[in-house]
Structure formats: structure tokens, C-alpha cells
Amino acid sequence: MRRKMAAGNWKMNGSVAGLDMISALASAHSDSGCDIVICPPAHLLMSAAKRAGTGPVAVGAQDCHASDKGAHTGDIAAPMIAETGAAYVITGHSERRETYGETDAAVRDKSAAAQGCGLVPIVCIGESLEQREAGEALPVIRAQLENSVPEGSTGATLVVAYEPIWAIGTGKIPTLDQIAEVHTALRADLVARFGPEGDKIRLLYGGSVKPGNAADIFGTKDVDGALVGGASLTADDFSPIIAALTAS
Ligand code: PEP
Numbered sequence: 001m002r003r004k005m006a007a008g009n010w011k012m013n014g015s016v017a018g019l020d021m022i023s024a025l026a027s028a029h030s031d032s033g034c035d036i037v038i039c040p041p042a043h044l045l046m047s048a049a050k051r052a053g054t055g056p057v058a059v060g061a062q063d064c065h066a067s068d069k070g071a072h073t074g075d076i077a078a079p080m081i082a083e084t085g086a087a088y089v090i091t092g093h094s095e096r097r098e099t100y101g102e103t104d105a106a107v108r109d110k111s112a113a114a115q116g117c118g119l120v121p122i123v124c125i126g127e128s129l130e131q132r133e134a135g136e137a138l139p140v141i142r143a144q145l146e147n148s149v150p151e152g153s154t155g156a157t158l159v160v161a162y163e164p165i166w167a168i169g170t171g172k173i174p175t176l177d178q179i180a181e182v183h184t185a186l187r188a189d190l191v192a193r194f195g196p197e198g199d200k201i202r203l204l205y206g207g208s209v210k211p212g213n214a215a216d217i218f219g220t221k222d223v224d225g226a227l228v229g230g231a232s233l234t235a236d237d238f239s240p241i242i243a244a245l246t247a248s
Helices: 017-028 042-052 078-084 094-100 104-116 129-133 137-148 176-199 214-218 235-247
Strands: 005-009 035-039 057-061 088-091 120-125 159-162 202-206 225-228
Touching: 005 088, 005 159, 005 202, 005 235, 017 035, 017 042, 017 057, 017 235, 035 088, 042 057, 042 078, 057 078, 078 104, 088 104, 104 120, 104 137, 120 137, 129 137, 137 176, 159 176, 176 202, 176 214, 214 225, 214 235, 225 235
Parallel strands: 005 035, 005 225, 035 057, 057 088, 088 120, 120 159, 159 202, 202 225
Antiparallel strands: none
16 A cells, blocks of 8 residues: 655745644644645745744655756755655656756666655656647656666665656646556556556645645546645645545
8 A cells, every 4th residue: 555645846836934734734634644845046945944843744855956966056866855854856857858868868867866865756757748648648757757767676765656747837737648548557557667567656646736626636547646846836726636546
């Protein structure tokens, strides 16, 4: 049985004052039985991890460099993230793939660096609208999975998030059948590659998850939770999503 996960990606939003949300989520969902993760911008990681303490909310970063240290102005290394007390890091988000030209190989190296210091990467993959309309969604996503996920990954060291690019921040989501089709294919590929461990790797859906559609998405086959952007910015939106996941 895979433990469910609700991860919030704050992107370039949030403030020290906004970390109060961690305490609000912790008291509202102390017994959720799910992993709840907040991924704030890098400057808030240490404060967020202190605020989260040993409670039910964990903290994640939004990116890491593949090297442990060096002349990489503006970047942050995985061991530095681990030092803040964070436990997760998002890798390969489509906004980084698009803006910074991150390739699958770069995402795999970042994810391996994260695993190397005990962080769990949440590896993002997903097709563009053009690729979906051309009937190429499945081969594109499967190739991203194959090439972005490090060898030796296990259920304890990897989370995968399927995020169709055209669903991110748009209010559009795939049909539940389309989500199920992708997650079923990803599950089969993970099991083919990693054996029984592949069945333990969590598969999140991401892209316009809101309180109003969360229950349907969480009822979809092989969906183990969500990576949530806009609706993770306030407890009013994120809390009902966590509640829907708990109830699923
Ligand atoms: C995301 O950016 O990872 C995301 C899922 O965003 P949103 O929920 O706002 O579509």
C-alpha cells in the first residue's frame, strides 16, 4: 500500500508570514495518514523546516543543482537543501525544463544528487498540448520517465509527478480516463524497470488540482496524490485537497 501524498509547490510566492500556514495544516491534518509537503522558495526552507518540526508537514525545495558545490552562482546544492531540514526536492518541473532548457539527463543528475544526500526527489514529467493533440502524449511521458529517473530508485527514494504542461495554472485538466491511462502506463514502466520496488513508487497527478476536482482525481486508478501549485498557497484551498486525499 502506497502512502498518499499532497505536495504544494509555492513557486516564486510566499513570505515568512505565510509560513503560518504550516502550523495551520499541521493542526488540521495531524492524523491524515498522508504525507503533506510544502515546497516554498529557497530563502524560506530553513524557517519552514523549523516551523514544521517533527509534525505532519514536511518541507521540500523546488530545484537543486547536480553538483555538491562549486562556481554555480544562484544555484543551490542538494546537501545545502538537506542541511535546512527539508526532506524533498522537486526536479524537472516543466517551468524549469522550459525556462532553463533542463533536459531529461539534467533532471536525472539532479535527482540522483538529491537521493545521494537523503532527499527524495519529486520528478516531474508531462506532455505539451501539441504533443497530446498529435497523439504523442504516452511515448513522450514514458521517455521522460525512462530518462529522468535515476537507476536504483525505490519507493522510499523517489516520487514521480505527472503534470501535463497544458494543465498547469490553466484551470484545465485531462479527463479522468486520460489521467488513468497515463498513470497505468507509468506504473507498468516502473514495475518493468524496478521490479516490486516500482510498485511502491508514488505517482502524483499535478495540473490545476483544486478543492472542487480533487476527490475525482484521487479516485482515479494509480493516482497516489497530487502536486499542487496555485491551490497550495492558502490553507483555505490546500486543506480541503488534503481532506479529499485523506478520504480517498
Ligand atoms: C505546478 O506548477 O506544479 C502545478 C501543478 O500548478 P497548478 O496547480 O497551479 O496548476
